[in-house]
Amino acid sequence: MGAVAAPKQDRSRATRMRLLEAAVSCLAEHGWAGSTVSVVAERAGVSRGAAQHHFPTREDLFTAAVEYVAEERSTALRALVPAGPAHRRQAVEGIVALYTGPLFRAALHLWVAASDEEQLRPRVTELEARVGREAHRSAVALLGADESVPGVRETVQGLLDMARGLGLATLLTDDGRRRARVVAQWSHILDGVLGGPGGGTA
Template sequence: MTGRREQERSRTTRLRLMRATAECLVELGWSGTTTTAVSERAGVSRGAQLHHYPTRAELVVAAVEHVAVARTEELLRTADTLPRDGRRTLAVLELLAELYTGPLFEAAVELWVAARTDPQLHAVVMPLEDRLGREGYRLALELLGVDDTRAEIRDAVGATLDLVRGFGLANLLSDDRSRRSRLLRQWAAMLDAVLAEPAPGRDREPPTGAGSGTSVPV
């Protein structure tokens, strides 16, 4: 019984640290997301924080991954309410755009920028981005109800993720919802045409890494 209570306390501490880290990344950026700031926000002692996550890089990567998994699960639950008719593609695009314009994406961008010049952080961020990239790609396929046996579909889904990620970057500096809504409608029409086309494809691996991720992605 004591062991179970210890495990639950440990799990609660990790969750508090990861949530506090994600909040700090969005509000304070990478430079302001110090281990001290995180432990204070989480209400956790520095010793407990260091016990679970010895370095800032490990803590931040764990936080981004945790939020990404939680957000993906939320999107999959929401997917049950999406229309099943001709409006579905646009609804899926709007759902993906939400993923790339929220706090998760903002935290991921902070991580990308910092990792560009920090070799230690880069070494731990790239495997995460590669994994999240593949998961984001598979999520898009699942939401659209297609497989990637055709090269045209692989290209279209990869380009779709590039598009919504671009919207996310634009949204960091200004509210771009009106333009985004118009372009998503246009893209949905083009995507429907590709998905309905029966042309054979060529063999190729699906896109990977930050170039096609969900981190996108916090």
């Protein structure tokens, strides 16, 4: 501990982060079947032994990577400013963008793998519930939505489901133009429901 140990801890931490980042990229690009500890170690420029020191099993590595993905997604969502009705379309665009990038792609691969793999399933289920609650909280803040009004909670949930569905549609084809039109129209609908700059209660 102390002055001598600290740099070593820093290096260990940096190695760990590189492995987690590589695991997320690997998962996004090659899916669960193509993602092993060896492949991730090579991608991270870390020896297989060092990788196994940090993550003894494949499940350990990718479960930790899910946590990392979840953290990244939350941080990205919180970084989406400004908030409130006047910036609702930007908020909707930002929320949808979170579900159409490589982080969502990695999470989707893990999600689908977890539906078949008993060792992954409980950990991913619990993590997804946590990420979902976090995304909902952030969306409420960004949209300037008042959840004490009946129906508002379900309105926001439906929007997050739509964002997830748009992310899924993006998996095989880049349908950015269609997505932009859907986002514009649904932002307009939300202004009517939640109150917004084009009229309403806010």
